[in-house]
Amino acid sequence: MIVHPAFTVEPWCVRATTLDLHVLAQTESVFALSNGHIGWRGNLDEGEPNGLPGSYLNGVWEEHPLPYAEAGYGYPESGQAVINVINGKLIRLLVDDEPFDVRYGQLHAHEQELDLQAGVLRRRVEWTSPVGRTVRVTSVRLVSLVQRAVAAVAYDVEVLDATARVVVQSELVANETLPPSDGDPRGAASLTAPLQSEAHSCHDAWAELVHCTRRSGLRVGCAMDHVVEGPSVQRDCESYPDLARVTVTAQLSPGQRLRLVKFVAYGWSGERSLPGVRAQVAGALTAARASGWDGMVAEQRRYLDDFWDRADVELDGDAEIQQAVRFALFHVLQAGVRAEGRAIPGKGLTGPGYDGHTFWDSETFVLPVLTYTSPEAAAHALRWRHATLQPALQRAAQLGKRGAAFPWRTIAGQECSAYWPAGTAAFHINADIADAVIRYQRATGDDEFEQTVGLDLLVHTARLWRSLGHHDGAGRFRIEGVTGPDEYSAIADNNVYTNLMAQQNLRVAADTAHRYPARARELGVDEEETAQWRDAADAMYVPYDDALGVHPQAEGFTRHQEWDFANTGPEQYPLLLHFPYFDLYRRQVVKQADLVLAMQLRGDAFTNDQKARNFDYYERITVRDSSLSACTQAVMAAEVGHLGLAYDYLGEAALMDLDNLEHNTRDGLHIASLAGTWLALVAGLGGMRHHDDGVLGFAPRLPDAITRLAFNLFLRHQRLRVEITRDQTRYVLGDGDPMDITHHGHPARVSAGKPVELPMPTIVEPPPPAQPQGRAPAPRHGCPPK
Numbered sequence: 001m002i003v004h005p006a007f008t009v010e011p012w013c014v015r016a017t018t019l020d021l022h023v024l025a026q027t028e029s030v031f032a033l034s035n036g037h038i039g040w041r042g043n044l045d046e047g048e049p050n051g052l053p054g055s056y057l058n059g060v061w062e063e064h065p066l067p068y069a070e071a072g073y074g075y076p077e078s079g080q081a082v083i084n085v086i087n088g089k090l091i092r093l094l095v096d097d098e099p100f101d102v103r104y105g106q107l108h109a110h111e112q113e114l115d116l117q118a119g120v121l122r123r124r125v126e127w128t129s130p131v132g133r134t135v136r137v138t139s140v141r142l143v144s145l146v147q148r149a150v151a152a153v154a155y156d157v158e159v160l161d162a163t164a165r166v167v168v169q170s171e172l173v174a175n176e177t178l179p180p181s182d183g184d185p186r187g188a189a190s191l192t193a194p195l196q197s198e199a200h201s202c203h204d205a206w207a208e209l210v211h212c213t214r215r216s217g218l219r220v221g222c223a224m225d226h227v228v229e230g231p232s233v234q235r236d237c238e239s240y241p242d243l244a245r246v247t248v249t250a251q252l253s254p255g256q257r258l259r260l261v262k263f264v265a266y267g268w269s270g271e272r273s274l275p276g277v278r279a280q281v282a283g284a285l286t287a288a289r290a291s292g293w294d295g296m297v298a299e300q301r302r303y304l305d306d307f308w309d310r311a312d313v314e315l316d317g318d319a320e321i322q323q324a325v326r327f328a329l330f331h332v333l334q335a336g337v338r339a340e341g342r343a344i345p346g347k348g349l350t351g352p353g354y355d356g357h358t359f360w361d362s363e364t365f366v367l368p369v370l371t372y373t374s375p376e377a378a379a380h381a382l383r384w385r386h387a388t389l390q391p392a393l394q395r396a397a398q399l400g401k402r403g404a405a406f407p408w409r410t411i412a413g414q415e416c417s418a419y420w421p422a423g424t425a426a427f428h429i430n431a432d433i434a435d436a437v438i439r440y441q442r443a444t445g446d447d448e449f450e451q452t453v454g455l456d457l458l459v460h461t462a463r464l465w466r467s468l469g470h471h472d473g474a475g476r477f478r479i480e481g482v483t484g485p486d487e488y489s490a491i492a493d494n495n496v497y498t499n500l501m502a503q504q505n506l507r508v509a510a511d512t513a514h515r516y517p518a519r520a521r522e523l524g525v526d527e528e529e530t531a532q533w534r535d536a537a538d539a540m541y542v543p544y545d546d547a548l549g550v551h552p553q554a555e556g557f558t559r560h561q562e563w564d565f566a567n568t569g570p571e572q573y574p575l576l577l578h579f580p581y582f583d584l585y586r587r588q589v590v591k592q593a594d595l596v597l598a599m600q601l602r603g604d605a606f607t608n609d610q611k612a613r614n615f616d617y618y619e620r621i622t623v624r625d626s627s628l629s630a631c632t633q634a635v636m637a638a639e640v641g642h643l644g645l646a647y648d649y650l651g652e653a654a655l656m657d658l659d660n661l662e663h664n665t666r667d668g669l670h671i672a673s674l675a676g677t678w679l680a681l682v683a684g685l686g687g688m689r690h691h692d693d694g695v696l697g698f699a700p701r702l703p704d705a706i707t708r709l710a711f712n713l714f715l716r717h718q719r720l721r722v723e724i725t726r727d728q729t730r731y732v733l734g735d736g737d738p739m740d741i742t743h744h745g746h747p748a749r750v751s752a753g754k755p756v757e758l759p760m761p762t763i764v765e766p767p768p769p770a771q772p773q774g775r776a777p778a779p780r781h782g783c784p785p786k
Contacts, residue, residue: 057220
């Protein structure tokens with residue numbers, strides 16, 4: 001979309017200078033506002049036209065059956081899907097009885113701006129009605145990062161040419177009609193009218209609706225209140241089971257303005273009574289009214305000023321990537337910062353894609369960003385996983401295993417994947433959760449977290465690996481019949497990524513249990529069990545193909561027949577929509593980085609030569625039919641010296657949604673790919689690795705187009721700033737004790753007030769690797785500021 005002429009490249013906002021209804025659904029995702037609890041898609045204020053209406057509450061879902069042509073033991077019986085809850089952002093306008101609709105009359109100007117510093121969506125419109133009345137409409141929309149349950153809209157109408165009667169209708173609407181599914185399996189289940197009315201009322205400028213989901217039994221409340229300014233204003237209100245409306249009427253002369261500020265509060269619960277939810281919503285609404293519009297805008301700006309001071313990434317040489325990384329960080333923040341006890345869905349709260357489920361994306365791609373920029377949000381996400389431990393334990397028991405089997409996709413903690421090979425068999429989710437716990441602990445030193453939530457998660461995930469794998473006759477520990485990150489290979493033996501991540505899980509679980517013996521005993525852990533974990537880790541089988549000099553993605557993978565890329569047309573990607581999984585599973589074709597991701601996360605398990613050979617081998621068979629791949633390929637391309645290629649992959653990860661590269665941004669943003677923009681810059685071009693001993697290592701290197709890169713990392717309450725140029729890297733430490741780091745493998749110590757400047761080594765790029773025909777990333781050449 002950023003290549004669309006309506007969209008500008010600016011450092012601190014995303015702006016559309018005209019309205020193009022052909023990309024309306026994508027625009028609604030890009031302009032979505034959220035705080036991790038409430039999500040509002042960037043629909044037009046008046047609600048119509050729309051690409052996909054969307055108002056979401058994190059954790060509010062409806063149950064639906066999972067039909068099978070032939071049932072099997074252990075198959076999940078029901079699914080969970082995010083629902084479009086009560087729409088509180090609707091504000092309709094009539095000018096002399098003509099509804100304001102951009103499809104009618106004459107639209108003179110239309111601009112939308114997502115302000116990444118203020119955290120608001122602005123809209124400016126000039127429109128002449130079919131009967132010739134011209135008005136200027138401006139609105140500012142906000143989902144509060146400070147007041148978790150509250151969103152607000154300021155809506156102004158000004159008559160420009162002649163006196164007119166203006167009617168503004170502010171609404172709450174439940175059970176909106178949604179467009180039919182397009183059949184893409186990455187989309188959402190279609191649920192019709194999932195909400196049942198329990199209460200509705202209104203008085204003066206206040207109204208509420210309370211509903212309950214039909215099957216999952218979740219109670220949802222929404223209320224609105226208003227502040228109105230304008231000449232000779234009249235107000236009215238009405239409520240019905242699925243609609244509440246406050247109507248404001250004024251006679252405006254040219255130059256006069258009607259201003260309506262709408263405060264909206266949401267609440268939900270699976271336990272609280274109807275009076276309890278109503279009281280919750282009323283309390284949040286009262287607090288918002290007390291803050292007032294100006295107060296909410298000011299506190300939003302202060303919150304984001306603090307965030308950008310911690311998290312901003314600056315670069316010179318490519319204005320598109322500068323805009324894109326800030327857009328990415330803003331949406332990653334929105335997805336997780338106030339989730340507080342809830343998951344971070346794959347689409348955040350920007351759309352219904354993937355039914356609103358959370359995957360391993362959260363722990364592997366999103367939590368690294370939050371861990372080093374907003375660690376409290378990372379802790380909340382891990383506490384949510386801990387809160388779902390009971391269904392994970394039950395799932396493992398159902399499968400005949402010990403420990404916990406965390407779900408491949410879920411909202412509330414139960415497995416919702418109806419396809420076993422790409423669902424239950426992807427046991428690596430356990431190790432991904434453990435990896436996130438380990439990373440968080442290294443970065444924060446949060447001992448209280450480690451001996452409670454952290455130890456619980458590490459112990460129960462380690463138990464699964466010991467139960468799932470076995471020692472063979474040669475003494476090797478094998479984990480068979482699993483699916484790794486690459487979903488074009490399934491039910492494989494000894495997937496290298498899974499085995500190496502499980503190895504780390506087992507070792508750290510044993511070490512952590514040793515540090516907290518009393519807590520470990522409460523979990524039933526004894527020395528014999530930890531010894532078994534260590535034995536399994538030490539004997540973990542990691543396949544290697546001696547003939548080719550590379551690691552097979554899984555045992556036997558390099559002996560599979562290669563995919564016929566030459567006879568696969570561009571219209572046949574993604575392959576999953578055009579070929580049976582049977583064909584994909586038995587060929588050498590990789591949907592997304594798998595072995596390459598293992599080299600990023602477990603770089604200690606590979607030599608430099610192995611990394612280079614492995615990267616070249618898998619580059620030629622990886623088609624990137626997943627948005628999760630480009631950022632990982634960027635990181636490892638940079639490490640092995642392919643800086644131009646790393647830059648190209650950075651561009652793909654960064655522009656995944658702004659350019660709609662996967663053609664499904666309409667269903668919501670790709671939060672993991674957005675987080676991957678940070679990873680490609682910080683872990684890729686910055687070469688950041690966090691070693692087992694807790695020391696941060698850096699191996700910075702810049703492609704030709706980027707002349708400067710700067711970012712901050714928070715480690716144990718200290719801020720380390722890294723500023724990279726062509727000639728040197730400058731490390732600046734805030735207050736606190738000195739910090740030990742490594743720079744291209746050489747140790748250095750940084751002290752507060754004493755920046756360390758270290759030279760950049762010369763990087764000789766190896767010959768470019770081969771790639772599948774037509775699947776190379778788009779080449780980047782930098783984008784200078786406009």
